[in-house]
Amino acid sequence: MNKNTYKIGLIIAIVVLVSIAYSSYRTFKAYDNDSSWVVHTARVKATVESLSVHPRDISNNIRNSAINRTPIDSSLVLSKSSQMKKELGLLDSLVIDNAKQTSNMVEMRRLIEQYANFSDSLVKLMSTNGGGFDYNLLRMIANEQTMLDSILNQADVLKHEENRLLDARTQERTQSRTLTPITILLLTLVALAVITFLFIITFNLSDKNTQANKELKSKVNELNEEIEERSYLQELLTNILNSSLNGIMAFESIRNDEGKIIDFQFEVVNEGAANITGVSKEKLINTTLLKEFPGNKESGLFDAYVQVVETGENYHTTNHYEYEDLNTWFDIVAVKNGDGFVVTFTDITQQKNHEQELLLNQQELESTNHNLEQFAYIASHDLQEPLRKIRTFGDRLRGRLSDKLDERGNDYLNRMQNAAERMQTLIDDLLKFSRVSSADREFAAVDLNAILNAVKIDLDYQISKNNTIIESQELPTISGDAIQLNQLFQNLISNAIKYSKPDISPKIEISVESSEECLMEGMPKTDCWKIHFKDNGIGFDPQYKDQIFIIFKRLHGRTEYTGTGIGLALCEKVVTNHGGLLYAESELGKGSIFTIILPKEEL
Incomplete structure (x- = not known):
């Protein structure tokens, strides 16, 4: 047996001893608990019996007074009424753990309080009559008897339930009393076995001390060597820092x-x-x-x-x-x-x-940036093939081994696939961005109404799923690239749907105006079109109105809203390619307005 075996044996022995102690405690606790419930049930019965005596005493007092035509003992009635209220409160606290008895006590309290009020009235009437005897008094005495019978019947209901509980709890206590000696005997035997086992382990461990001491000396020597090595490394680090x-x-x-x-x-x-x-x-x-x-x-x-x-x-x-x-x-x-x-x-x-010299190389830097855009397109395109293989083999692993992997293994596989899917989305968006950045197409006349209709068809599922309402004025025909403008409209509309409020159907209003104020917007001095995309979504804090157009910039976590943070950067790039400006206005919770400013050109 090695040291680990001893440790395991010792742990098992401790667990067994603790289990024995716990089992003994539970056995005695169960017996004590059963006995307590028997006593509790007997106390409830006694209290119910005592409670039913007081209205009988009041009734006997009333009848004796009526039959013998003697003044009624009102002090007795008051005393019994007070005792009834006290015992009602005691009973409430005793049966609070029993829903059925609690319900019975509600009825008993109602009957007792009704009887107390009625008996009080009856006592006052009898005291006023001075021992007289008339029909009204007879009728009230008869009603008093009916109320008393109801109280006694309800007391029988309470006692019947307590008798049932008493029988069950007495039987449980008898069973606990029978099993306790047997349990203690068995646990004692197990404890003796555990003690014997611990003795054997302790005896065997003593034989290992010599070997352990030798190993300890060896470890000390190794530690000294390590200290020397660390001293050397410390000196080496100092020399490196100083060099x-x-x-x-x-x-x-x-x-x-x-x-x-x-x-x-x-x-x-x-x-x-x-x-x-x-x-x-x-x-x-x-x-x-x-x-x-x-x-x-x-x-x-x-x-x-x-x-x-x-x-x-x-x-x-x-x-x-x-x-x-x-x-x-x-x-x-x-x-x-x-x-x-x-x-x-x-x-x-x-x-x-x-740095001044570096500024002179700005033209070369711009050329380099253009080359980098081309490189981003090529690199993103070349990344797709290995990524496609990762996703394909991941799907094969899931299909063939998912039932053989444990929960953690399947979780790792799902994370890998989700990461690959996000990477694919990122590459696709990068490709789109690179195409827009590197596009060098000749512009032609583009009907923006046709662009909008095409985008509605492309986003038909998303629009229908979210009950999206799109209202648009008649849009102009401009000089531009149809593919880029389609991407622009699609990104703005899909963003409005994505960032809509959860309990309100998205509504997008597209309006257009002709403006001569383009110069004020930083545009060339020419007439322009202003196209507004207004939505009723969640909006955003105005302080982020410029940051949202930065590539990969996101205002929300990936778990809240999907996306790569490229969409609006791509939109701005498309508008820039068309010699225009794109800006946003918004307030948190009040929707957003994205405005596209495009120069008018002769077609």
Whole structure:
């Protein structure tokens, strides 16, 4: 038996002993619980019996007074009424766990309160008559007897239910009393077996101590070797840091009593950092960031470093530092390290001075961007084949092995397929965007009404499914690319449907106006068309009106709304290709208006 076997045996033994203790506790608890319920049932019966005595005593008092023509004992009636109310409250608390008895008690309370009110009236009448005897008094006494019988009958109902419970609970207690000695005997035997097993395991473990000590010595030797190796690596790391031309510093946070970061202590400084800052390593190690470089506070770098430590998000910036006799451009990268951070910085002053030269190469950069657009199209196109194979073989795996995989395996397979599907959608959108970006077609006359009708047909299922209403004015014929304009209309309409309110049918109103104010919109000085797409959807915060046209920018998570964040960027690109402008106006929860401005051209 190896050490793991001993551990498993010990765990099993402990579990068995705990189970024995728990079973013994449950056995005694069950017996005690059954006994408590028997006592509880007997108490309920006694209380019901006591409760039924008081109205009888009141009734006897009334009848004796009527028969003997003597004054009625009103104090007795008041005393019995008070006792009835107390015992009603006691009964309510005793049967609160029994829905049937609770319902019976509602009826009993109604009868008792009715009887108490009636008997009170009867006592007052008898006291007024002074022992007199008339027909009205006889009728009330007869009614009093009927009410008393109803109370006694209801008491019998309560007692009958309690007798049934008493029989059942007595039987359960008898069974518990019979099984308890047997259970204790069996558990005792099992406990003895477990103790014997534990003794054997303990005895066997003692024989393993010598071997364990030898192994421990071997581990100690290995640990010493590891310490030596780490010392070597520490020295190597120090040499690497000092050989870097970049400045590298490590800091530990200094916090106040409230836990807020108020400064950073230098922990590590390489030679590059000392050379760039002009401050020796020895001086920096014994001070803090704000003491030696207070300009970090005013420049905003300190607050950025605090965010790195508190959030764990990396920070990268270019900063012109003009403090502590420094006038230097730095490229700065900061990453979290424990309760501090490590910052790497490079003097890029010389690069910044060359920026003017870089501006002269703008034309070359634009050409490069064009080539990149072509490359994005080609790369996206070439990605489809391996992605198609991933999806195909994923489907084959699902068809042949889904019943052999466990739940986690099927989950991994589904995630792979979903990721591949999202990647396919992203590639398709990238291809569309690349086609639009690289399109160099000759424009022709395009009837926008025909474009709208074609889009309605393409989106027929989506429109019907969401009960979408599309209302449009007569649209103009313009000079343009029909394929790109179809994509523009389709994206705007599908977006309006996608971001509709869940309880309201989407409504899209398309209007057009001729305008001579294009110059004010940043357009060339010419007449233009303004085409408005207005919807009743969820809208968006106006502060994001420019960001929504950035490629891959999404205002919602992928779990809320599907999509890649390319659609509106593509729309803007199409409008730009046509020499126009696209902008949006919206308020959260009040729908959106997308306006397309296109120049009028002679056809």
